[in-house]
Amino acid sequence: MKIKLQLIIDNNNEYITEDVIYLERDELSSETLGLTLKEAKNINSKVQEIRITHQITDFVAHHRHCPCCSKPRSIKGYHPLIYRTLFGKICLRSPRLFSCRCQSQQSSTFSPLVQLLTEHVSPELSYLESKWASLMSYGLAAKLLKEVFPVEIYPSSVYRITSKVANRLEQELGEEKAMFIEGCQRDWNQLPRPDTPITVSLDGGYVHARKGNNRKAGWFEVIVGKSLQEGHQPRRFGYVVNYDQKPKRRLYEMLEKQGLQLNQDINFLTDGGDTVRDLPLYLSPRSEHILDWFHVTMRMTVIKQISKGAMGKDYANFEKQLLRTKWFLWHGNVYQSLDVLESLIMDLALYSKNKAHKKFKLWRVVSEFYQYIQSNSQFILNYGELYRHGESVSSACAESAVNELISKRMAKSQQMRWTQKVAHLLLQVRSKTLNGDLIKSFKQWYPKMDDAHNIPQPLAA
Incomplete structure (x- = not known):
């Protein structure tokens, strides 16, 4: 079986036929059924080249004539212009035209293609490069693009495009402010009913x-x-x-x-x-x-583990005081929790200057926890009441955000x-x-x- 693919271009009822590819099949098998990836790449690349060539020809012909006097402008010469697309790199013949004398111009010559194609990479290619580079390494993104599309690309190119897109996103970010609350209560009351x-x-x-x-x-x-x-x-x-x-x-x-x-x-x-x-x-x-309650309990777990080896026979009493602190914090009683922690620090103060003693480390972590609770006292609420009403008291979703945004791309196996x-x-x-x-x-x-x-x-x- 022989197949000949042709592209028919309708240019104002003037039909132009271009040969795309010849396909030949012998015996039917699972390997020869339909199109192969290589054939699909060749077809897309050839169609892209033919289409761009005709688009550029029409564009140049349209801009060849002066918009004021309609006289054709002379061509000074041609220079190559490289344009990268998802379906291959295209080398364009960019003409340089003389400016018409009917009007004064800043330059005697100009290139219409250069004025049109300010970027030499197609938006779709930039989009896929930056998207895939954000999900996997630059090298893997380049390999995947070459596997799927008929394009020759390198990790350095993926990195440059991604950085260019990121810088453009940064430039669109608004001005920093210390306060974003605007208006007064009267204005807020007139707003539509809020969402959840x-x-x-x-x-x-x-x-x-x-x-x-x-x-x-x-x-x-x-x-x-x-x-x-x-x-x-x-x-x-x-x-x-x-x-x-x-x-x-x-x-x-x-x-x-x-x-x-x-x-x-x-x-x-x-x-x-x-x-x-x-x-x-x-x-x-x-x-x-x-x-976040998770970070509170995590710090208390560290204190408990250290106290097992440092307190010895006094561990049971220390653990009891630690549980009291946890109970007070769970119910939002910051004053009582700080009071218990202060008493524990005073009991361990004798070892605050002896760094070689086991209880020195325990004194240090308890003191740090005391400062942590004291500096965040205004953010400690009644966790028990919030939990009973179905409110969030832990930032588990933030841990997933760390994994999604940082770990999978910048840490772990990377x-x-x-x-x-x-x-x-x-x-x-x-x-x-x-x-x-x-x-x-x-x-x-x-x-x-x-x-x-x-x-x-x-x-x-």
Whole structure:
């Protein structure tokens, strides 16, 4: 069997036929049934080349004549222009035209193609490169693109495109403010009835750092957050602590896209750390800030484990006091819990200067826990009452956000070392991808971009 594929172009009722490919099949088998991947790539590449050639020819012919006097403009010469698409790299013959003398021009010559194609990479290729690079390593993204599409691409190219997209997203971010609450109670009462309450969990993670050629520069902290609302898809955001200059604006815009109104209830769950304690303040007049119960119990578990080896026969009494502290905190009684902790610190104060003694470490962690509860006392509520009413008291969803945004891409099996800038920019693209907003940004930048990409796809990483 022989098959000949042809492309028929209708140019104002003038039909042009172009040969695309010849296919030949001998004996039918499972391997020869239908199109192979190589044949499909060749067909797409050839159709792309033919279509672009005719599009460029029509475009140049249309701009060959002066729009004022309609006289044809002379061609000074041609120069090559490389344009990369999903279906191959196309080398275009870009003509340089002389400007018409009927009007004064700044330059005697110009290139219409250069003015049109300010970027030499198609929007769809940029979109897929940045999307896949946010979900997997740059090398794997390049390999996957080469496997699926007839395109020659390298990890360095994927990195450059992803960085370019991330920088463009950063430039669209609004101005940072200390307070985002606007209006007064009278204005808020006139707003429409709000949607269901929003719960936002904030947590931190750590990424391997590098500085220049130093690949053992330690770690740096990354803050991530996840917003949950009944009947809505969760949303995520993240930023590098010592690099980002607009953390509060970033959180506010995520809540805006979630549909936050100033008369809507919102709960913020944080771990009580210095980097996130002040972040959610002054974002909404109906907000409530809660210290995450998981981090409270995690610190108390560490104290309990250390006390087993340090207290000896006094462990039973120490554990009893620790359980009292936990009970007081669960019911929001900060005063009584601090009183119990203070008495434990006084009992261990004799060992505060003897670093070799077992109880010195116990005294240190109890003192740190005391300072932790004292600095976050205004964020400790009656957890028992909240739990009985079905409210969230733990930031388990923030732990999942750490895993989604940081661990799967920048830690665990990924052995890369990151600069703060590169990690921060990749976080923005990855959060946009997981939220389903990356295609929306591309549609805003390129309004004529195909809507076919706006189909939800399962995330592999």
